[in-house]
Amino acid sequence: MEKNLDISEIIFKIFAYLFVTIFALLCLYPFIFVLSASFSGERALDLGQVFLFPVDFQTVAFGAIIADDHFWISYTNTLFITLYGTLWSMITSMLGAYALSKKRLVFRRQLNFLLVFTMWFSAGMVPTYLNYLDTQNVLNAIAITDNKWLIVLAMGTSAYNVILLRNAFEGVPKEIEEAATVDGASEFQIFKNVYVPMSKATIATVALFFGISRWNGYFWARQMLSEESNARPLQVYIRSILEKYVDSSGSEPAPFPYECSPYAFVYAMIVCAIIPIVIIYPFIQKYFAVGVNLGGVKE
Amino acid sequence: MELERVSEEELEQIEKNHWWTQLKRMAKDWRLYVMFLPLAFVFFCWKYLPLSGLLIGFENYNQAAGVATSRLVGLEWFQRLIFGDMAADFWSAFRNTFVISFYGLIFGFPFPIILALLFSEIKNNYYRSVVQIFCYLPKFVSIVVITTITICILKPATGNSGAGPLAAFFDTIGFIKESDVEEGIARDPEYFRAMYQITGIWETGGYSSIVYFAAIIGISPTSYEAARIDGANKMAQIKYVTFPGIASTLTIMLILEIGHLLTVGYEKVLLLTGNGSAPNLATGEVVTSFVYRISLGSQGGLQSMGGAADLLNAVIAMLLVLGSNQIARRVSSTSLY
Numbered sequence: 001m002e003k004n005l006d007i008s009e010i011i012f013k014i015f016a017y018l019f020v021t022i023f024a025l026l027c028l029y030p031f032i033f034v035l036s037a038s039f040s041g042e043r044a045l046d047l048g049q050v051f052l053f054p055v056d057f058q059t060v061a062f063g064a065i066i067a068d069d070h071f072w073i074s075y076t077n078t079l080f081i082t083l084y085g086t087l088w089s090m091i092t093s094m095l096g097a098y099a100l101s102k103k104r105l106v107f108r109r110q111l112n113f114l115l116v117f118t119m120w121f122s123a124g125m126v127p128t129y130l131n132y133l134d135t136q137n138v139l140n141a142i143a144i145t146d147n148k149w150l151i152v153l154a155m156g157t158s159a160y161n162v163i164l165l166r167n168a169f170e171g172v173p174k175e176i177e178e179a180a181t182v183d184g185a186s187e188f189q190i191f192k193n194v195y196v197p198m199s200k201a202t203i204a205t206v207a208l209f210f211g212i213s214r215w216n217g218y219f220w221a222r223q224m225l226s227e228e229s230n231a232r233p234l235q236v237y238i239r240s241i242l243e244k245y246v247d248s249s250g251s252e253p254a255p256f257p258y259e260c261s262p263y264a265f266v267y268a269m270i271v272c273a274i275i276p277i278v279i280i281y282p283f284i285q286k287y288f289a290v291g292v293n294l295g296g297v298k299e
Numbered sequence: 300m301e302l303e304r305v306s307e308e309e310l311e312q313i314e315k316n317h318w319w320t321q322l323k324r325m326a327k328d329w330r331l332y333v334m335f336l337p338l339a340f341v342f343f344c345w346k347y348l349p350l351s352g353l354l355i356g357f358e359n360y361n362q363a364a365g366v367a368t369s370r371l372v373g374l375e376w377f378q379r380l381i382f383g384d385m386a387a388d389f390w391s392a393f394r395n396t397f398v399i400s401f402y403g404l405i406f407g408f409p410f411p412i413i414l415a416l417l418f419s420e421i422k423n424n425y426y427r428s429v430v431q432i433f434c435y436l437p438k439f440v441s442i443v444v445i446t447t448i449t450i451c452i453l454k455p456a457t458g459n460s461g462a463g464p465l466a467a468f469f470d471t472i473g474f475i476k477e478s479d480v481e482e483g484i485a486r487d488p489e490y491f492r493a494m495y496q497i498t499g500i501w502e503t504g505g506y507s508s509i510v511y512f513a514a515i516i517g518i519s520p521t522s523y524e525a526a527r528i529d530g531a532n533k534m535a536q537i538k539y540v541t542f543p544g545i546a547s548t549l550t551i552m553l554i555l556e557i558g559h560l561l562t563v564g565y566e567k568v569l570l571l572t573g574n575g576s577a578p579n580l581a582t583g584e585v586v587t588s589f590v591y592r593i594s595l596g597s598q599g600g601l602q603s604m605g606g607a608a609d610l611l612n613a614v615i616a617m618l619l620v621l622g623s624n625q626i627a628r629r630v631s632s633t634s635l636y
Binding site: 006238 | 328330331332334335337338339341345346347348349352355417418420429430432435436437439440444447448450456457462467468504505527533534565566569570573591594595602605606608609610612613614620
């Protein structure tokens with residue numbers, strides 16, 4: 001480094017390296033702890049001996065999870081909801097955002113306003129609940145009794161994500177579209193072959209946002225699906241295990257049936273819940289900077 | 300007189316033309332409207348239809364009659380909520396919401412800015428991106444997982460297991476209160492706010508820094524050079540170069556934050572308070588979790604009152620968003636909407 005730094009700059013740089021490194025390790029540490037704790041023995045966990053590596057290595061917790069039917073049901077439910085939910089959200093949002101990005105769309109301003117308005121004013125919990133109940137009835141009436149479809153169709157709309165997509169489509173140069181029109185491309189072909197490839201980064205980011213929120217969805221799934229429902233997703237199941245064996249409000253938790261600590265069981269389940277995220281994450285994180293620059297909600 | 304009549308006719312003609320051309324344009328672009336249709340359907344069904352449910356705040360709602368035909372009772376629920384028998388609970392939830400948001404403004408808001416500043420100081424690109432990847436990760440983990448880990452590590456010893464590691468650690472250094480050895484830190488009202496903010500910073504601190512980081516690296520290095528030549532030390536450089544450089548981003552984020560003062564997520568609150576049954580509800584209760592408890596929770600059933608509180612909440616929240624946006628437009632000519 002050829003430029004000589006002022007003493008205050010050197011101190012600041014050292015501080016920056018230290019602070020950032022410590023924060024990054026703090027962000028990572030809980031995951032490492034959860035992973036090693038899920039493989040640790042009951043006594044080691046009760047005495048708080050687990051820090052970085054598993055102590056008294058055991059695989060009972062994972063064995064118990066693999067043998068647990070409810071776990072697999074909830075896991076496949078979550079996969080189902082994430083896959084179809086993301087697909088449904090992406091198709092509707094991309095097509096709609098494409099239309100909204102066109103200057104020539106009559107009523108464009110009004111439609112955009114209706115979109116942004118949902119970010120200012122939302123109905124709140126009870127009306128939403130009643131609405132989902134109605135949706136459930138309608139779905140049952142047309143013979144869709146699987147409540148996973150309620151979650152897939154009704155939950156997870158996001159004006160913010162539509163705006164991100166709309167702004168990306170607006171950024172595509174108009175000349176390319178005109179050239180494609182001259183070549184005789186139809187509206188949908190232009191969308192598919194010009195706009196989608198040119199907005200890949202934003203589309204990837206928004207798909208990640210939708211996917212993650214589907215994978216992590218909890219509250220409404222718990223509210224709308226009964227205790228016995230076979231449609232309950234993983235997050236709801238994790239919480240029910242926690243409430244049953246570890247933190248049952250007020251009362252003493254239920255005796256734990258397996259040969260390991262209930263902590264290890266819960267931690268092992270958490271590991272299973274974040275593995276897919278950790279696998280996909282590195283491929284997609286490079287797009288974040290593109291996706292999160294909001295800037296232009298306004299018209 | 301004659302002249303005026305003609306021009307009026309002309310005007311009408313123009314207007315009709317205008318209307319007609321618009322329709323023609325719409326017909327020509329019908330494909331765009333077809334593409335827009337699915338999104339319109341989703342937003343109509345699940346964003347706009349629920350708004351009609353807000354009517355229950357003015358009704359004595361019962362499930363059998365439905366929203367449309369339940370008996371109207373005027374402002375009775377609002378009256379009970381604001382002045383009547385539920386007022387104490389409602390206003391304490393209201394106050395808690397503001398306190399939580401306010402702490403968020405003091406601790407949660409500056410953190411990502413500082414972090415972005417420090418990220419920009421790390422010139423080794425490889426090291427920086429690795430560190431950034433780690434810092435963003437918690438954002439993508441579900442709130443259920445985060446609260447589950449929090450509860451587990453802070454849990455006191457019970458019948459089937461020992462104390463959580465952090466609780467045990469606090470116990471050995473004597474930081475813990477006598478009553479919390481049994482009841483648990485995670486359920487103590489005194490620590491709820493700290494727990495909420497710390498997990499919040501852990502969860503979103505890294506991720507929220509992206510916006511500021513993008514703004515900071517957008518500042519031209521020559522500005523720093525010029526400041527250095529003028530003899531500015533690091534603090535002065537931050538104050539006179541970095542800070543003005545990110546001012547507009549900062550304003551927008553602050554608008555967002557103030558606009559969302561009232562929308563403290565009920566999910567995390569409910570998860571941390573044992574669905575509203577733990578003692579820490581005293582400091583943890585926010586308006587939305589209050590609505591949940593009185594209308595949808597296990598002892599709920601006051602759906603009309605929940606609807607009334609929802610409406611109040613939504614109106615105040617909207618005024619906050621639009622108000623802060625207006626102020627920002629006046630003060631700095633930056634606005635979001």
